[in-house]
Amino acid sequence: MQFWIIQGLNSLSLGALLFLLASGFSLIFGLMRLANLTHGAFFMLGTYFGATALRQWSGLNIWVTALGAGIAVAALGGLFERLVLTRLKTNPLGQVLVTLGMSFIISDACLMLWGGDSIPVPTPQSLQAPTRIFGFVFPTYRLVLVACAIVVAIALYFLLERTRLGAMIRAGVDDRQMARAVGIPVSNLFTLVFCLGAGIAGAGGVLGGPILSAYPGLDADMLPLALIVVILGGIGSLLGAFVGSFIIGFIYTFGTALFPELAYIILFLPMIVVIAFRPQGLFGRVGA
Amino acid sequence: MTISRRQFVGSIAGAGVASVTAPGLARAQAGGPVRIGMLAAKTGPLASGGIDMELALVMFLKERDNTLAGRKVELIVADTAGVPATAHSKAQELVEKDDIHCLIGPLAAFEALAIADYLTEKQIPTLGVAAAEDMTQRHPSPWFVRATSTSAQCAYPLAEYSARQLGYKKIVTIADDFAYGHEMCAGFQRVFEDNGGKIIQKLFTPLATPDYGSYVAQVKNADAIFLGTAGSNGFRFLRQFIEYGLKDKMAVIGGMTALDESVLRNMGDEALGILTTSWYSAELDNAPNRAFVAAFRGQFKYDPGYYAGGTYLCGEILEGALKTINAKAEDRKALMAAIRGSNVETVRGLVKFDEFGNAIGNVYIRKVTRSDGRLVNSVIKTYPDVSQFWTYDKAAFLKEPVYSRDYPPARNLEP
Numbered sequence: 001m002q003f004w005i006i007q008g009l010n011s012l013s014l015g016a017l018l019f020l021l022a023s024g025f026s027l028i029f030g031l032m033r034l035a036n037l038t039h040g041a042f043f044m045l046g047t048y049f050g051a052t053a054l055r056q057w058s059g060l061n062i063w064v065t066a067l068g069a070g071i072a073v074a075a076l077g078g079l080f081e082r083l084v085l086t087r088l089k090t091n092p093l094g095q096v097l098v099t100l101g102m103s104f105i106i107s108d109a110c111l112m113l114w115g116g117d118s119i120p121v122p123t124p125q126s127l128q129a130p131t132r133i134f135g136f137v138f139p140t141y142r143l144v145l146v147a148c149a150i151v152v153a154i155a156l157y158f159l160l161e162r163t164r165l166g167a168m169i170r171a172g173v174d175d176r177q178m179a180r181a182v183g184i185p186v187s188n189l190f191t192l193v194f195c196l197g198a199g200i201a202g203a204g205g206v207l208g209g210p211i212l213s214a215y216p217g218l219d220a221d222m223l224p225l226a227l228i229v230v231i232l233g234g235i236g237s238l239l240g241a242f243v244g245s246f247i248i249g250f251i252y253t254f255g256t257a258l259f260p261e262l263a264y265i266i267l268f269l270p271m272i273v274v275i276a277f278r279p280q281g282l283f284g285r286v287g288a
Numbered sequence: 289m290t291i292s293r294r295q296f297v298g299s300i301a302g303a304g305v306a307s308v309t310a311p312g313l314a315r316a317q318a319g320g321p322v323r324i325g326m327l328a329a330k331t332g333p334l335a336s337g338g339i340d341m342e343l344a345l346v347m348f349l350k351e352r353d354n355t356l357a358g359r360k361v362e363l364i365v366a367d368t369a370g371v372p373a374t375a376h377s378k379a380q381e382l383v384e385k386d387d388i389h390c391l392i393g394p395l396a397a398f399e400a401l402a403i404a405d406y407l408t409e410k411q412i413p414t415l416g417v418a419a420a421e422d423m424t425q426r427h428p429s430p431w432f433v434r435a436t437s438t439s440a441q442c443a444y445p446l447a448e449y450s451a452r453q454l455g456y457k458k459i460v461t462i463a464d465d466f467a468y469g470h471e472m473c474a475g476f477q478r479v480f481e482d483n484g485g486k487i488i489q490k491l492f493t494p495l496a497t498p499d500y501g502s503y504v505a506q507v508k509n510a511d512a513i514f515l516g517t518a519g520s521n522g523f524r525f526l527r528q529f530i531e532y533g534l535k536d537k538m539a540v541i542g543g544m545t546a547l548d549e550s551v552l553r554n555m556g557d558e559a560l561g562i563l564t565t566s567w568y569s570a571e572l573d574n575a576p577n578r579a580f581v582a583a584f585r586g587q588f589k590y591d592p593g594y595y596a597g598g599t600y601l602c603g604e605i606l607e608g609a610l611k612t613i614n615a616k617a618e619d620r621k622a623l624m625a626a627i628r629g630s631n632v633e634t635v636r637g638l639v640k641f642d643e644f645g646n647a648i649g650n651v652y653i654r655k656v657t658r659s660d661g662r663l664v665n666s667v668i669k670t671y672p673d674v675s676q677f678w679t680y681d682k683a684a685f686l687k688e689p690v691y692s693r694d695y696p697p698a699r700n701l702e703p
Contacts, residue, residue: 003505010501017499108331116336117554118520120527130533139531142501211499213527215520217333221496253502263465263494 002136007253009133013142015249016149017211020204021222022229023156023241024197030173030236031193033092037099038080040223041106042073042198046205047214048110049073051119062124066206073202074195081194086187107219116216121209141210148207152200153242160238169193173236228271234284243282321360322610322617325388325412326599327378327403329370329395336519336550337395337595338370341417343588344596345392348603351583356607359615368394372402379403383410389617390627392602393417395595397439397468407431413624415602417595421471422690424646424676433627433645435605435634436598437567437676439468440475440691442544443516444678445651445671446565447476450541451483453669454563456511458488462503462525463516463543465492467692472516472543474691477698479678486700492693497521500528508702512538518545523554530558539563547656549593552663559663562656567647567674568597568636569654569665576604577635591664601634608632646676 025039049069054060080102088094127141160166171179172186180186212218225248233244247270255266262269274281326345329338342365354361364386366378375394382388383406390413394400400418407414408429416423416432419439423432450456459480463469469492477487489508493500503525507513513529515522522545529535535558542564549570552559570581570591580600584592592600609626610617617623628641637650651674654665677685689695 006505007502010499010505013501014499111331111335116334116339117550118336118523119554120523120556123531130531137533139528139533141531210531211501211528213520213524215333215524216335217496217520221498225498253499256502257506260491263497 003257005134006136006138007257008250009138009142011250011253012146012246013211013249014253015246016142016146017204017208018225018229018248019149019242019245020152020207021201022226022233022245023152023238024200024204025226026230026233026236026238026241027156027169027193027200028197029230031169032190033176034085034099035096035227036194036197037096037223038077038102038106039197039201039226040219040221041103042077042201043205043208043222044110044214044219045076045106046070046073046202047121047209047212047218048114048119048205049202050206050209051121051214052114054122055119062121062206062210066203069206070199070203073205074199077198078191078195080198081191085194086190103219103223107216111216114214118213118215120213121206123210145207145211149245153238156238165192225267228267231281232271232274234281237281237283240281240283321354321362322356322390322615323362323364323386323388324606325379325382325386325391326363326365327368327375327382327391327393327395327399328365329399330365330367332370334370334395334519338367340550340593340596341393341395341599344584344592344599345603347584347587348600352607357610357615359610359617364388368399370396370399372398375399376402376406379406383407383412388412389620390414390606390623392599392606397423398466404429404432411620413620413627415606415627417598417602419468419471421676424642424644425686426690428644430645431624433605433641433647435601435639435641435647435649436594437544437651438646439471440478441646441674441676441678442565442567442651443472443476443514444479445674446514446541446543446563446653447479447485448483449563449565449653449669450512450514451480451485454512454539456480456485456539458486458510459512459514459541460489460491460507460510460538461487461514461516462491462493462507464518464521465494465693468518469516470693471691473514474693474696475678476514476516476543478691478696481700487698488700488702490698490701493521493525495521500525501532504528504532504534507534507538510538512541515540515542515546517543518548519551522546523551527558541565545594547665548595549591549665550595552593552656552665553590555663557658559656560658563668564654564656564665565651566594566654566665567649567651568594568601569652569667570597571654571659571664571666572636572652573667574633574635574637576633580635591662597635601636601639604632604634605630605639642675644676648673648675650674 028036046069050065053065123141130137131140168184229244233240251270256263328341368375368378392415397418397420400416408431414432416434421438424434461473463473540562544566547564608630612626613622639647639649642648651671652667653669655668657666
């Protein structure tokens with residue numbers, strides 16, 4: 001019983017982490033049809049920013065840090081989109097390549113600035129004591145992370161479904177040309193969404209920090225996870241990213257616990273099944 | 289910047305010609321410096337160790353005014369990025385273009401294995417740092433020595449110490465799912481079980497594991513957990529282990545890289561009291577090490593660990609060997625023989641090589657304590673002159689298969 005409860009909670013917290021990672025990727029992919037391979041690097045940059053800030057100012061609150069890192073990474077993302085990606089808008093393959101190149105540049109820059117050691121992101125003092133549930137012990141921070149992901153999901157839902165900006169983004173996802181024809185400034189929208197996606201990744205990097213730590217290679221570890229979630233959940237679908245994250249969280253956690261020999265393929269298995277039977281993903285509105 | 293196709297091709301061809309002729313030129317200049325090649329992973333996930341390797345060797349040579357045994361020395365460092373194929377092409381470059389006399393490195397076993405045959409064929413004296421057992425056991429090379437340790441060599445003393453001194457009966461092991469982790473845990477298991485203990489669970493986690501929570505939650509109730517990890521993964525696992533409140537329930541012990549100085553400098557009080565084993569500690573109290581650590585800390589503001597210490601050690605052994613042969617590094621056979629016959633006091637104490645080229649030297653049981661405000665591995669027990677075969681019969685040892693995930697079989701696993 002303990003096994004199922006603890007691993008269930010583990011699944012939820014991994015799902016939360018994945019959602020913070022993948023929602024931004026999904027937003028960008030949905031609107032811009034761009035597989036942003038810099039996404040893992042943005043996430044890692046957030047983690048490094050968070051680790052540095054929290055080490056420098058010990059009284060700093062992790063939520064403020066996440067917000068700050070999110071804004072910083074969003075600004076970087078915005079610059080990248082404006083200065084580089086827009087110049088390649090007629091060349092989608094070139095765009096993907098350039099995002100890959102950018103991820104290499106960021107990871108090398110991180111190595112130069114922070115060195116090769118793993119740097120911990122401290123768990124907030126108030127959340128360090130483990131929580132007791134039915135006599136079992138579980139890290140409090142992981143539970144808070146789940147709440148955090150739900151808050152982000154709800155905020156994004158309202159942004160996309162209840163605001164004018166959200167309506168424009170949805171219009172752009174569904175039919176970019178028609179949206180342009182009715183006067184939606186799609187190009188500005190691109191920049192905005194790119195900033196938003198990068199920002200969520202940066203903030204998610206800080207929030208995931210206490211579990212992951214900042215280390216060289218974090219970007220490359222995270223990027224495939226974002227891809228898997230988005231492909232499973234469906235492109236451009238917030239609900240898809242949300243459900244996809246938690247499905248992967250559960251499959252991964254129970255998979256590695258029950259069938260440790262399959263640890264390597266367990267992440268990719270659900271994705272392959274979904275691609276085979278439902279190429280647009282569980283909640284996707286358009287084909288990939 | 290526009291380069292025409294013809295210019296581009298021309299410059300490539302030119303480079304090719306230059307690299308073909310360079311060795312001939314270099315050889316012609318007899319009496320030039322001793323050329324030491326170094327392969328270090330300075331970028332990629334192994335960069336932390338690779339950068340330390342370079343810093344330590346550069347410092348070693350600078351201290352000696354780039355002169356060993358009275359002859360100038362030139363160091364050529366190549367970055368392998370932790371990729372075997374890159375290690376291979378860089379090794380080729382060092383040998384064929386730079387015409388090195390000997391090689392130090394590389395860091396990871398898969399890199400070392402990728403270039404082992406090539407270096408043997410080219411007869412390049414190599415001082416390795418990588419730990420793969422068979423490089424000095426079932427497939428030794430006359431041109432390869434290892435002054436540090438095999439994967440399991442340092443695990444043996446800790447296994448005995450755990451069973452006899454600490455009285456542990458049941459232990460869980462966890463390591464990265466690759467040869468280094470398999471070999472270390474296998475060696476630990478063998479000695480621990482031969483001393484009456486039981487390994488009740490062996491966990492191996494993929495190198496890219498996003499979340500260790502699911503593994504931490506699987507850890508069975510035991511007296512201790514043995515960390516056979518290296519670098520950031522062990523560090524991340526340990527943090528989660530503590531977050532789940534497990535450190536209060538069972539002791540944590542670790543192999544030679546688990547709580548390396550490079551890991552410790554990023555940890556806090558949670559690391560205090562953990563026992564690990566290694567052939568080195570920055571706290572070792574011998575004259576060469578005191579001088580080395582003081583200089584290293586003065587220059588880089590942190591303690592040297594496994595990789596910095598291991599490379600400095602290679603430098604010391606190389607210096608000793610060059611002295612024996614009056615710095616005539618061109619005679620590779622003599623250089624290699626001198627290295628193998630090495631008998632110098634180093635930062636880890638006296639090191640000798642067995643007939644397979646692996647170090648016989650002290651192994652230290654260390655405890656994490658706080659000293660001058662930073663965490664250090666203070667030595668609590670010394671196992672003198674530990675061999676890669678521990679106390680087992682050499683011939684019988686070599687007849688058995690190499691350690692792996694499933695060998696020797698774990699007979700005491702709890703369901």
